[in-house]
Structures are given as structure tokens and as C-alpha cells.
Amino acid sequence: MTGDAGAGAQAPPAPHVDDQPESQRPAELSVDAAELTIVPQRHIGRWIAAAVLLVIAALMVNSVVSNERFQWDVVNTYLRDVSIGRGLWLTVWLTAVCMMVGAALGVLLAVMRLSGNPVIRTAAFGYVAFFRGTPVLVQLLLWFNLAALYPVITFGLPGVNLDANAIITPLAAAILGLGLNEAAYMSEIVRAGILSVDHGQQEAAGALGLTRGQTMRRVVLPQAMRVIIPPTGNETIGMLKTTSLVSVIAVPDLLYAAQTIYSRTFQPIPLLVVASIWYLVVTSVLSVGQFYLERRFSRGNRTLAPTPLMRLRAAVSTHAALSGRKSS
Amino acid sequence: MTATDQVKNQEQPASPGESPMVWAEGVHKSYGRNEVLKGIELTVGRGEVVCLIGPSGSGKSTFLRCINHLERVDGGRLWVDGEVVGYTQRGDKLHELSDREICRRRTHIGMVFQNFNLFPHMTVLDNLIEAPRRALGQKKGEATQRALALLEQVGLQDKTHAYPRHLSGGQQQRVAIARALCMEPKLMLFDEPTSALDPELVGDVLAVMRDLAATGMTMAVVTHEMSFARDVADRVVFFDDGQVVEEGPAARVITDPQHRRTQAFLRAVR
Ligand SMILES: Nc1ncnc2c1ncn2[C@@H]1O[C@H](COP(=O)(O)OP(=O)(O)OP(=O)(O)O)[C@@H](O)[C@H]1O
Numbered sequence: 095m096t097g098d099a100g101a102g103a104q105a106p107p108a109p110h111v112d113d114q115p116e117s118q119r120p121a122e123l124s125v126d127a128a129e130l131t132i133v134p135q136r137h138i139g140r141w142i143a144a145a146v147l148l149v150i151a152a153l154m155v156n157s158v159v160s161n162e163r164f165q166w167d168v169v170n171t172y173l174r175d176v177s178i179g180r181g182l183w184l185t186v187w188l189t190a191v192c193m194m195v196g197a198a199l200g201v202l203l204a205v206m207r208l209s210g211n212p213v214i215r216t217a218a219f220g221y222v223a224f225f226r227g228t229p230v231l232v233q234l235l236l237w238f239n240l241a242a243l244y245p246v247i248t249f250g251l252p253g254v255n256l257d258a259n260a261i262i263t264p265l266a267a268a269i270l271g272l273g274l275n276e277a278a279y280m281s282e283i284v285r286a287g288i289l290s291v292d293h294g295q296q297e298a299a300g301a302l303g304l305t306r307g308q309t310m311r312r313v314v315l316p317q318a319m320r321v322i323i324p325p326t327g328n329e330t331i332g333m334l335k336t337t338s339l340v341s342v343i344a345v346p347d348l349l350y351a352a353q354t355i356y357s358r359t360f361q362p363i364p365l366l367v368v369a370s371i372w373y374l375v376v377t378s379v380l381s382v383g384q385f386y387l388e389r390r391f392s393r394g395n396r397t398l399a400p401t402p403l404m405r406l407r408a409a410v411s412t413h414a415a416l417s418g419r420k421s422s
Numbered sequence: 423m424t425a426t427d428q429v430k431n432q433e434q435p436a437s438p439g440e441s442p443m444v445w446a447e448g449v450h451k452s453y454g455r456n457e458v459l460k461g462i463e464l465t466v467g468r469g470e471v472v473c474l475i476g477p478s479g480s481g482k483s484t485f486l487r488c489i490n491h492l493e494r495v496d497g498g499r500l501w502v503d504g505e506v507v508g509y510t511q512r513g514d515k516l517h518e519l520s521d522r523e524i525c526r527r528r529t530h531i532g533m534v535f536q537n538f539n540l541f542p543h544m545t546v547l548d549n550l551i552e553a554p555r556r557a558l559g560q561k562k563g564e565a566t567q568r569a570l571a572l573l574e575q576v577g578l579q580d581k582t583h584a585y586p587r588h589l590s591g592g593q594q595q596r597v598a599i600a601r602a603l604c605m606e607p608k609l610m611l612f613d614e615p616t617s618a619l620d621p622e623l624v625g626d627v628l629a630v631m632r633d634l635a636a637t638g639m640t641m642a643v644v645t646h647e648m649s650f651a652r653d654v655a656d657r658v659v660f661f662d663d664g665q666v667v668e669e670g671p672a673a674r675v676i677t678d679p680q681h682r683r684t685q686a687f688l689r690a691v692r
């Protein structure tokens with residue numbers, strides 16, 4: 095039928111590794127380019143700056159390591175302590191659960207914000223205004239003390255008669271406080287993501303007969319992910335650290351475990367260092383996860399950022415090509 | 423005009439099989455205070471190719487979008503395939519359709535947009551089989567088989583697993599046409615399908631549309647390609663300021679326009 099317009103297009107010429115700007119190459123030079131030696135540009139300023147930074151870093155490490163008062167032997171002991179491990183696990187678990195609650199509710203709120211019905215829109219708006227407008231620590235304490243407000247929870251339904259003190263355990267208060275608060279932030283992120291997707295996408299999906307739910311799930315949200323994931327990664331890392339607030343309502347998280355130990359041993363600094371190290375380790379792992387997730391969701395949309403492994407391979411192969419050229 | 427007004431003075435088409443594919447009588451549409459369609463009278467017969475031409479802002483796109491209910495009609499009567507768009511008739515009452523039912527009716531109408539609107543996160547094949555699977559409930563194998571046949575028909579079988587952004591505009595638009603055809607529509611709507619393309623890519627897309635017209639597909643095409651309209655369309659309808667100003671056989675309207683405004687428009691686009 096019709097010819098393929100793209101198939102006949104010429105491939106671009108293979109790039110020369112030693113391609114230099116035209117201006118640097120004498121016009122009358124008749125030597126084959128392969129025989130020229132490459133003199134890379136020297137970044138003197140950068141070298142000096144790097145050296146200064148290295149010296150400063152060395153001094154700082156030295157001061158930390160040689161300072162007896164850090165009590166590195168104590169740090170070393172408690173880094174693998176069982177109760178610290180349990181606290182770490184609870185911190186990670188709580189982060190995951192609160193982020194899932196926040197994301198699920200956030201998507202719901204974002205879709206509500208974009209609804210055609212003004213009552214639904216306003217309800218979502220009010221939710222976001224309230225939960226973003228009050229400090230999360232206050233919200234945590236309010237949930238924790240819910241029994242003072244509502245000793246018996248009925249949900250307004252006959253036959254439902256629950257003892258608030260029994261239901262709102264410290265952990266439940268933590269999940270409610272952090273999760274519901276997170277939903278307000280996530281809804282803004284998801285809404286921005288949905289709005290970033292061209293409206294033509296929804297029209298095309300609608301014209302094909304997809305329902306609004308299918309359009310959202312299959313067409314809009316996957317594309318919105320590109321915009322949603324980076325700030326969600328930040329939110330997750332933020333949440334990991336925010337969970338340390340739950341130590342005030344006696345949830346045995348990482349910080350609470352450290353506090354429990356140092357209230358016994360009177361060694362707050364090394365135990366806070368232990369907690370910091372673990373927080374750092376987990377945030378680092380999360381950052382790596384975020385990188386690969388972002389890569390996964392930018393499929394078909396732009397050129398993918400190379401993974402560290404790909405960068406290494408590219409560096410090695412460029413090197414090989416260069417040296418191979420010289421030796422031939 | 424309300425839905426019940428529509429019922430009172432309607433002359434129902436005799437039966438779906440004999441009625442025109444699209445039948446508009448006095449279709450009105452406003453955005454706020456801006457009246458965009460001011461009583462459109464138009465029919466598209468079964469197997470007919472009708473080109474809609476007219477100046478920018480005259481309401482061509484809006485009318486096309488009313489046909490598959492992407493926009494609501496505010497007044498007048500609009501039938502597609504013997505059914506009132508957006509409603510179902512029971513006795514002498516018109517009931518507004520549920521969202522699900524609207525979607526079901528849209529599966530019978532293919533639409534091709536000026537800027538393609540392919541799903542950028544899906545490969546070409548996934549673009550094609552998405553709606554047949556989700557909206558028609560086809561099995562993956564069945565949908566894939568049809569998709570591959572259609573890709574061959576539009577000359578893009580070697581792009582099956584490419585992502586849209588790696589295709590030229592002309593290729594993307596041919597994929598978009600194949601995607602619409604995957605639903606086996608009984609009516610195809612084209613809204614300036616070649617306006618966003620580089621001149622050298624227009625021909626490929628028009629060729630696909632020509633072939634489609636030759637298979638007897640009912641088509642309503644908004645276009646500025648006068649040679650296509652003259653060669654392929656059975657009839658040409660000239661829109662101006664929300665109204666149909668002139669219509670008739672393609673060759674007559676384009677080579678010998680009667681209305682002053684049609685003459686002025688055709689002079690300008692040549
Ligand atoms: N969603 C909308 N909201 C408000 N006004 C709109 C909307 N869509 C279209 N219009 C207005 O309706 C009028 C007709 O628009 P329409 O797109 O139907 O024209 P057209 O004939 O397709 O023009 P073009 O050749 O530029 O595509 C224009 O004045 C436009 O501004």
C-alpha cells in the first residue's frame with residue numbers, strides 16, 4: 095500500500111571518537127585523522143576545587159573518628175542490637191504502610207478534586223486544607239487522644255459500639271496521623287501529575303470507548319507517573335524521617351528504641367549516631383529505588399538516563415575504542 | 423431545546439438499516455454565551471464520504487465531536503445509525519444514557535485527531551489492542567491478529583513494537599487510523615488528520631484514507647486538502663459561523679461554488 099516514509103531515511107554517520115571542532119583542525123592538514131594524538135582539555139580550576147574539598151573532607155572525617163566522645167565502640171555494639179533492629183523494622187514498615195495509605199487516599203482525593211461535582215470537589219479541597227494546615231505532630235497527638243473526644247466510636251451506625259481506647263492503639267494513631275496527613279500532600283502531587291497529561295489523551299481514550307475509570311487507570315495515570323514519582327520519592331524519604339515523631343506516642347520505632355537504650359545506659363550520642371546511620375542507610379536504598387522507578391516510568395517518553403552500570407560500560411568501551419585506535 | 427422537545431417534533435428514521443449514518447437537524451451548541459453551532463442541517467449516508475470544509479472557528483470540530491458525544495448537543499436533533507446521540511428512546515421518552523452506554527456507542531465510531539493522540543507509554547501494538555481488549559473484551563491473541571493485519575494495511579508492520587515518539591508524524595497518524603479501525607467502526611470521523619504533518623508526509627496518510635474510502639467506509643472528514651475532497655468525497659459541506667452555508671457534490675462545490683462566502687474561502691485556501 096503506502097511506502098514507509100521512515101524506512102528509507104539514512105542512518106546518521108557513525109560518530110568519530112576523536113572528532114574535534116572544525117576550528118581546531120588546520121584546514122590544510124592532510125594526515126589521516128586516526129593518526130592524530132588526542133590531548134584532552136585540562137580543567138585546572140576543577141582540579142583545584144576538588145583537591146580543596148578532599149582536604150576538608152579528610153579533616154572532618156579525622157575529627158569525627160579521633161573524637162573519643164563519639165564512643166565508636168558503643169556505636170559498633172548497638173548498630174546490630176536486637177531492639178534497634180526491631181525499631182528499624184517498625185520504622186520501615188510504618189513508612190511503607192503510611193505511604194500506601196497516603197498514596198491510595200491521595201489518588202482518590204486528586205480524582206475528587208477534578209470531579210465535575212462541586213460538592214465532591216469542595217470536600218476534597220477541605221480535606222487537603224485541614225490536613226496540610228495543621229502540624230503533623232499535633233495531628234498525631236489528637237489521634238492518640240481520640241478517646242478523650244469520642245470514648246465510644248459508633249460511626250453513627252446502630253449496633254456499632256467500639257471502645258476507642260482499645261482501637262486507637264499507639265500504632266493505629268501513628269498510621270492514622272501520618273497516613274491521613276500524607277494523603278493531603280500526595281493528592282496535590284497526583285493532581286499535578288494528572289493535569290500534566292495532555293487532554294487529548296483522555297479524548298482519544300474516550301473516543302475509543304474506554305470508560306472513565308479505564309482511561310484513568312490505563313492511559314492517564316501511567317503517563318502522570320513520570321511527574322508523580324520524583325516528588326513521591328521525596329515524600330517517602332521525608333516520611334521515613336517523620337515517623338521518628340511517633341516516638342512521642344510510645345510507638346517503638348528506631349528512634350524510640352535508641353532512646354530506650356540510652357535512658358538506661360546514659361550514652362545518648364552514640365545511640366543517636368546509631369539511629370542516624372540506619373536512617374541514612376535506608377534513605378540511600380530508597381534513593382536508588384527511586385532512580386530505577388523513574389527510569390521504568392519514562393518508557394517511550396524520552397531517552398532514558400543511563401544506569402551506573404551502563405555508564406561504566408560506556409566509559410570502558412570508549413576507552414577501549416580510543417586505545418584500540420592508537421595501537422593500530 | 424430539551425430532550426423532551428426533541429421527541430415531540432421528531433420524525434424517527436424508518437429503521438436503522440435505511441436511515442442515514444448521521445442525521446443532524448437544527449443542531450445547536452454553545453460554550454457559555456458563545457453559540458458555536460447555530461442549527462446544523464446535515465446528513466451522511468451509509469458508505470458516503472463527506473468532507474467538511476470552512477474557516478477556522480466555524481464549528482467543524484465541535485460538530486464532529488458532537489457526533490460521538492465528546493460534546494453534548496444543546497438543541498436540535500442528531501441521530502447516528504438511527505439512534506439519538508446521548509439518549510435511548512423508550513416509548514415516547516428519551517432517557518439519557520449511562521456513562522457505560524455512551525462508551526459502548528462510541529466503540530462503533532472511530533475518530534482520528536489532528537495531533538494523533540497516540541498513547542506515548544504504549545508500543546504501537548499496545549496502542550492498537552488496548553481498546554479492543556478493554557472495551558470490546560477481545561482476547562489478546564484475537565486483538566493482536568487484527569492489529570497486525572491493520573498495521574500491514576497502513577504499511578507499518580515493521581513498527582509493531584516501536585513507541586510512538588520514534589515514528590514520524592505521518593507514521594503516527596497512520597497508526598492512529600489503524601487504532602480506530604481495530605474497533606471495526608461503522609463510521610469514521612477525521613478532524614484535520616493531515617494539518618499537523620510536514621507536506622511530504624501528507625500523501626501517505628491521504629493514501630490510507632483513500633483506500634479506506636474505497637472499501638465503502640462511511641467517513642466524515644474535516645480537511646483543508648481540497649484535492650482530496652474533490653477526488654475522494656461524495657459530497658462537500660461548507661461550514662461558516664456555525665452554519666452549513668453550502669453543500670453539494672464535491673466537484674461542484676469546489677470547482678463552482680455558488681455562495682459568496684464559499685467562493686471567498688476557496689479563493690483563500692488555494
Ligand atoms: N471547549 C471549548 N470551550 C469553549 N469554547 C470552545 C471550546 N471548543 C471550541 N470552542 C470555540 O468554538 C468555536 C468553534 O470551534 P471549532 O474548534 O469547532 O472550530 P473549527 O471549525 O474546528 O476551527 P479550526 O479549523 O480552527 O479547527 C471557536 O470559536 C472556539 O473558540
Ligand SMILES: [Mg+2]
Nearest residue numbers: 482483484613
Ligand atoms: Mg477544528
